[in-house]
Every structure is written in C-alpha cells, then in structure tokens.
Amino acid sequence: MEQKTKVNAEDGKQELVITREFDLPVELLFKAHADPEIVEQWMTSKVVKLESKKHGSYQFEKTDDKGNVVFHANGVIHEFIPNQKIIRTFEMANTPFGVQLEVYQFEKLTDDTSKLNMHVIYESVAQRDQVLQLPFAQGLNWAHNRIQEVVSNLPAGRQD
Amino acid sequence: MNLRRDVFQAIADPTRRAILLLVASQSMTAGAIASNFDTARPTVSKHLQILTECELLKQEQNGREIYYHFNAKKMKEVADFIEPFRKMWHERFNKIETIMKKYKSKK
Numbered sequence: 001m002e003q004k005t006k007v008n009a010e011d012g013k014q015e016l017v018i019t020r021e022f023d024l025p026v027e028l029l030f031k032a033h034a035d036p037e038i039v040e041q042w043m044t045s046k047v048v049k050l051e052s053k054k055h056g057s058y059q060f061e062k063t064d065d066k067g068n069v070v071f072h073a074n075g076v077i078h079e080f081i082p083n084q085k086i087i088r089t090f091e092m093a094n095t096p097f098g099v100q101l102e103v104y105q106f107e108k109l110t111d112d113t114s115k116l117n118m119h120v121i122y123e124s125v126a127q128r129d130q131v132l133q134l135p136f137a138q139g140l141n142w143a144h145n146r147i148q149e150v151v152s153n154l155p156a157g158r159q160d
Numbered sequence: 161m162n163l164r165r166d167v168f169q170a171i172a173d174p175t176r177r178a179i180l181l182l183v184a185s186q187s188m189t190a191g192a193i194a195s196n197f198d199t200a201r202p203t204v205s206k207h208l209q210i211l212t213e214c215e216l217l218k219q220e221q222n223g224r225e226i227y228y229h230f231n232a233k234k235m236k237e238v239a240d241f242i243e244p245f246r247k248m249w250h251e252r253f254n255k256i257e258t259i260m261k262k263y264k265s266k267k
Contacts, residue, residue: 003246003250004250004253005246005249005250005253006246007242007245007246007249009242011168011171011172012172018249020249020250020253022253022256022257023257023261024256024257024260024261024264025264028260028263028264029256029260031260031263032256032259032260038259038260038263041255041259042252042255042256042259043252116253125172129168131245132241132242132245133241134245
C-alpha cells in the first residue's frame with residue numbers, strides 16, 4: 001500500500017524530505033501552519049509566540065507538571081507566502097541537534113485536496129541522522145507526540 | 161563518535177553497498193570479494209572490517225578460510241530506522257486533518 005506520509009532520507013546527505021497529501025483545501029492546510037491556536041493543537045506544545053510573516057519569529061514550549069520547561073524550540077521565518085510557502089529555521093534548545101532550515105511548500109491538488117512538501121536541511125549528516133534516530137533510539141512512542149518524555153530522557157551530555 | 165561502528169555511515173559508501181549486495185547472494189571469502197573490485201585488496205579489507213564491526217557482515221571460519229555472511233537481521237534494523245520518525249509525522253499530519261475538518265465544518 002502506498003504510504004500517505006513519506007520520508008525520504010538518502011544515505012550520507014544532510015537533508016531529508018517529508019511529503020504528505022491532505023484531504024484538505026490548501027488554504028486550510030496552510031492555516032494549520034500559520035495560526036498559533038491551531039499549531040498549538042497539533043504540536044501539543046504551547047505556542048509562546050508565532051509571528052506568521054516574513055522576518056517574524058516563533059517560540060514553542062512545553063512544561064512538566066511542576067512548571068519546568070522540558071522542551072523549547074524557536075526559530076525565525078524567512079519567507080511567508082500565504083497558501084504557498086514558508087521558509088523558517090528551527091532549533092531545539094539544550095540539545096545537540098543544531099539548527100535546521102525548513103522549507104514548507106503547499107500545493108493545491110484539487111479544491112479539496114492538497115500536498116505538503118517539507119525539505120529539511122541539517123548542519124551535518126551526523127546531526128540529521130541523530131534527529132532521525134531520536135524516536136528510534138529512545139524507543140518511545142512518538143506517535144502520541146510525547147516530546148516531553150523524549151527530551152527529558154535525553155542522556156545529559158550525550159557523548160556520541 | 162565512533163563513525164566506523166555507525167551502520168548508516170557504513171552503508172553510505174558505494175563500494176560497501178556493492179559488497180553487501182555481493183555477499184547477500186552467497187557467502188564469500190575476502191579474496192573472492194576483492195576479485196570483484198578494481199580497488200586495492202587492503203582497501204577492500206578495510207571495507208570488510210567496517211561492515212563486520214557494524215554487524216552487517218558476519219565472519220565464519222570454514223577450514224582455513226574465513227567466509228563473510230550477510231546479516232539480514234541487522235539490515236532490517238536499517239530499513240526500520242526511519243519508520244518511527246515517519247510515524248511521528250504521520251500522526252501529526254493526521255491530527256492536522258482532523259482539526260481542520262472540524263474547523264471547516266464550524267464555519
């Protein structure tokens with residue numbers, strides 16, 4: 001069966017491509033990435049700030065029961081073309097994964113369907129592979145977006 | 161980071177991928193493997209060492225000869241490697257679809 005969400009990560013390259021076709025008009029698909037309240041719902045992180053515009057910036061945060069920040073990600077938006085394209089950087093604080101450059105391309109297929117093409121470029125092949133391994137190595141169920149657990153379980157001062 | 165023991169580093173090299181394909185069809189000695197390549201014998205030995213260290217190949221003594229076997233189980237791990245990452249995004253995208261369908265019907 002053809003998979004709806006595809007990840008293409010070629011050997012030895014510091015980039016990957018994620019593609020997905022949606023049963024949604026492109027306007028709604030785009031809105032899901034631009035509207036802070038909606039992003040918060042599917043990211044399951046608090047959207048501290050999201051300025052959806054060229055040269056805007058954003059911050060996501062997740063806290064545990066005691067109010068400690070267990071996940072913090074931020075970046076800046078380089079390009080913002082409604083219903084077409086978002087280019088942004090993404091960085092998770094206090095992790096060894098570096099900064100990644102993300103190019104989101106939104107494409108209308110029919111009036112009710114659309115396609116997202118995400119091109120993600122990492123600082124190095126090793127960093128890309130580490131990010132890819134994150135859900136694998138931790139053996140946790142990312143299917144439920146337990147980012148909180150994953151980040152808090154990262155060994156301190158990871159050596160490899 | 162010990163790159164040599166990293167499976168993904170191991171399969172990033174085209175010669176090593178060719179060796180894996182070759183050995184997957186039948187177990188072979190280092191000499192037999194090297195005879196398939198124009199590369200110098202010590203270079204092939206180095207590739208075999210790397211593939212063995214990351215367990216994609218297994219050595220087996222047969223009389224005076226050492227045969228290299230393909231370890232399909234380890235290769236399966238490589239194939240599955242991206243799957244949890246893909247699933248994570250798949251679930252996120254499903255969520256977007258659900259949220260936006262509700263959003264659409266509310267309007």
